[in-house]
Amino acid sequence: MSKVGYLGPKGTFTHQAVHALFDQHEFLSYRTIPECLDAVEKGEIDVGVVPLENTIEGTVHLTIDYLIHHVDLPIVAEADLPIEQHLLVPHSFDGDLSKVEAIYSHSHAVAQCHQFIHHQCERAEVEYSTSTGEAARMVNEKGGNIAAIGNRQAAEEYGLKVLRENIHDYPNNHTRFAVVQKGSEPIEMRELRExxxxxxxxxxxxxxxxxxxxxxxxxxxxxxxxxxxxxxxxxxxxxxxxxxxxxxxxxxxxxxxxxxxxxxxxxxxxxxxxxxxxxxxxxxxxxxxxxxx
Amino acid sequence: MSKVGYLGPKGTFTHQAVHALFDQHEFLSYRTIPECLDAVEKGEIDVGVVPLENTIEGTVHLTIDYLIHHVDLPIVAEADLPIEQHLLVPHSFDGDLSKVEAIYSHSHAVAQCHQFIHHQCERAEVEYSTSTGEAARMVNEKGGNIAAIGNRQAAEEYGLKVLRENIHDYPNNHTRFAVVQKGSEPIEMRELRExxxxxxxxxxxxxxxxxxxxxxxxxxxxxxxxxxxxxxxxxxxxxxxxxxxxxxxxxxxxxxxxxxxxxxxxxxxxxxxxxxxxxxxxxxxxxxxxxxx
Known part of the structure; x- marks a missing residue:
């Protein structure tokens, strides 16, 4: 069993990519891209998974900069994940969209769903959180007629249900993730089509x-x-x-x-x-x- | 007097750019890039200022995408601002770095100051906020031996003092901002060297x-x-x-x-x-x- 680090917290898109890539390993969440890459460099973890392009959670230039200037870690795989934003509500919520009083999410996720919010939930207050995972956690904690914008994994992680699927404005939004490792020993991954x-x-x-x-x-x-x-x-x-x-x-x-x-x-x-x-x-x-x- | 919209909240780097570009105007803060650009398109404001590249506050691809797909607004000026991150503390704080118990900021700002935090404030807890401006607001509200990472304008806006200047890891970090407008009537700007x-x-x-x-x-x-x-x-x-x-x-x-x-x-x-x-x-x-x- 290897140690797989990723840009967290739980319920984010990087977390989703990690679970799609790896199976029987120990997963460790890091709070910033440098922390995750440093941990690989120091040998605390075997592989790191960080966003490379178009993510909503990190400054992605930072990944390339850190790989060039600070650590000497080759990219060993790339994973491309469709970014699907859903509207997540507590299980107790039993109305339709018009009942949603507040929407919680990371500002980048809110920006990606701008047209949807503007046209479908015009009366809902928007509250910003530090990540899509954190938004789901808060909605679960607070309860009531409120919603989070996030992915399916965030819904499962924090006990929410999907009220409306694929509410992002652009249909083909993808994020590329880099898998980096220090040693040359291959880490077992799920069987995926190259x-x-x-x-x-x-x-x-x-x-x-x-x-x-x-x-x-x-x-x-x-x-x-x-x-x-x-x-x-x-x-x-x-x-x-x-x-x-x-x-x-x-x-x-x-x-x-x-x-x-x-x-x-x-x-x-x-x-x-x-x-x-x-x-x-x-x-x-x-x-x-x-x-x- | 014209209406100048920008990606807020107050105390962010976009806010800093707006004040360096414009003087005697009314300033309006928007919470996402699409909201700001829509407001220009609808004529609610005269100009909009949004990040184009390497910002810590927005998904910058979004600006170009929105200009290509959603609105028809020419870029009328570009502004390049050095990103200087400072460690901001309440005026009542009277110790040195070793006294800082917690550091608040946006995760991207924290990532940009990773080496500094790691080597100089190793014992400080890191708490994430939705923007650097919001971090400064929270540190002012809570008080005590805590600090925010942000710019000088955030310090002034929320009554904090600069404990340590330029704590970002890379010396030449810049963000480019686009000024967009709908009409062709020139908006008065400060006298800046082109x-x-x-x-x-x-x-x-x-x-x-x-x-x-x-x-x-x-x-x-x-x-x-x-x-x-x-x-x-x-x-x-x-x-x-x-x-x-x-x-x-x-x-x-x-x-x-x-x-x-x-x-x-x-x-x-x-x-x-x-x-x-x-x-x-x-x-x-x-x-x-x-x-x-």
């Missing part, structure tokens, strides 16, 4: 000039290596200096990647491979491809 | 193929148009379809930009200009380039 393999690298440019990025991308383009993500980010060392996070849609190999690296280093770029890993699409409890207990 | 002018456009690719992005960037590169930011983002319509947000380091003109647009449209791309606008670097109260009253 969608593809990716390699994530960071590229720092020697200086900022017109066409620099175009030149960097040429190294991938003429090799027909497809990029599934590119993002420029200011360096922590000051304004105006940039680095790039690039996801390449293939595993690290002994020919193409070393060729790219040699070319970019010749241009004065600094490269770091953050990981080469399988990607999994997680299903939510309702879509039955994976269970979230 | 750093440069930029144009933000979104480009949607007709299909996902190796080298597509490289081809898109060629249109800018051979015209020697410098890009200061590029970010690929999945489309809301499904996984695997991407669009790009591109910041070009020059104002929209009658020759180069129409040329780029014509070329990219010939490739089947869909383009939208989100704004062409001046950029300002805001200073914090301590650095004296602008006051935040």
């Amino acid at each position: 969608v593809n393999r990716k390699t994530t690298i960071s590229v720092t440019l020697p200086s900022d000039y017109a066409g620099a990025l175009h030149q960097v991308l040429s190294a991938f383009s003429w090799r027909r290596m497809n990029l599934s993500k590119i993002e420029s980010r200011p360096m922590k060392t000051g304004l105006g200096n940039y680095f790039f996070i690039i996801d390449v849609d293939q595993p690290y190999d002994g020919v193409l990647f070393p060729g790219v690296q040699a070319e970019l280093q010749a241009l004065g770029c600094d490269l770091k491979v953050l990981g080469t890993y399988p990607c999994f699409h997680l299903a939510t409890a309702s879509s039955k491809e994976a269970t979230t207990d | 750093v440069n002018r930029k144009t933000t456009i979104s480009v949607t690719l007709p299909s996902d193929y190796a080298g597509a992005l490289h081809q898109v960037l060629s249109a800018f590169s051979w015209r020697r148009m410098n890009l200061s930011k590029i970010e690929s983002r999945p489309m809301k319509t499904g996984l695997g379809n991407y669009f790009f947000i591109i910041d070009v380091d020059q104002p929209y003109d009658g020759v180069l930009f129409p040329g780029v647009q014509a070329e990219l449209q010939a490739l089947g791309c869909d383009l939208k200009v989100l704004g062409t606008y001046p950029c300002f670097h805001l200073a914090t109260a301590s650095s004296k380039e602008a006051t935040t009253d």
Whole structure:
């Protein structure tokens, strides 16, 4: 049995991703991304699961920054989870939407359900909480004609029922999570279908000039290596200096990647491979491809 | 006098940016990015100020998504604010760091000050709040040997003093804010030095193929148009379809930009200009380039 750390608390989307990825392990909740990654680095836990992109619970730039600047942990897997927000109420609640007097949730979840709240629950007061899990806990504790916005796992964790499913404004909202580990011993995961393999690298440019990025991308383009993500980010060392996070849609190999690296280093770029890993699409409890207990 | 809306509450970094940008206006706080942008769209307020990148208070993807999908509001200015986190205590507090028993803040602010808390305040309990402004309000209300993490404006707003300055782990942490408005009537701003002018456009690719992005960037590169930011983002319509947000380091003109647009449209791309606008670097109260009253 291994120790799996994640960005908590219970009932959050990271918690949901962890349960979709891992089965028979010990799960430990951390309150911030750095705390979770530090715990992996120190060997207190075997793997860590933290959001990489588009989450509602963390500043996601922080994950990449921490992996580049503070810890030396490769990404060993990526998990993509649909973000489904439901309206959760106490079991004693027996009315319809018009009875909801207050809605509790994290401000980002509230923002994601803005159209729904605006059109369907216009009279409900909105109360902010520090996470979607915490909102569900509070609604269970207080009771009455109040609701939380959160996922199905939050409902189960805190004894609430789903009054209305999928109340988020955008139908295809996903969050990507990174699984990182220190040792090379594989940690047992649930049997999930591998969608593809990716390699994530960071590229720092020697200086900022017109066409620099175009030149960097040429190294991938003429090799027909497809990029599934590119993002420029200011360096922590000051304004105006940039680095790039690039996801390449293939595993690290002994020919193409070393060729790219040699070319970019010749241009004065600094490269770091953050990981080469399988990607999994997680299903939510309702879509039955994976269970979230 | 115009009405300026911003992502609140008081004492947050967006609030700080608003006061550095505008002087004699009426300020209205909104609780989510969509609420603020809707208010501009409906004409309830004249301008809105919302975070664009790297903020600790909002899901920033939401701003761009909302500008693309929900409202038709050009970005008319960009403001870049250094994020300085301070440790704030009640005026009655008369000890040193070792006396701090609890620290209140938003989880993202706590994460940004992770090294400081870990090494300097190891015994302090961390309590989470929904914003840095709310943390300052709570510390003022409760009193005692407790502290909030937040900015100088939060200290002034809620009657706290700064016990320790600049406790954030990374020295050059900035947040970019967008100023949007509906009408074309210019809103009076403070006199600020314009750093440069930029144009933000979104480009949607007709299909996902190796080298597509490289081809898109060629249109800018051979015209020697410098890009200061590029970010690929999945489309809301499904996984695997991407669009790009591109910041070009020059104002929209009658020759180069129409040329780029014509070329990219010939490739089947869909383009939208989100704004062409001046950029300002805001200073914090301590650095004296602008006051935040």
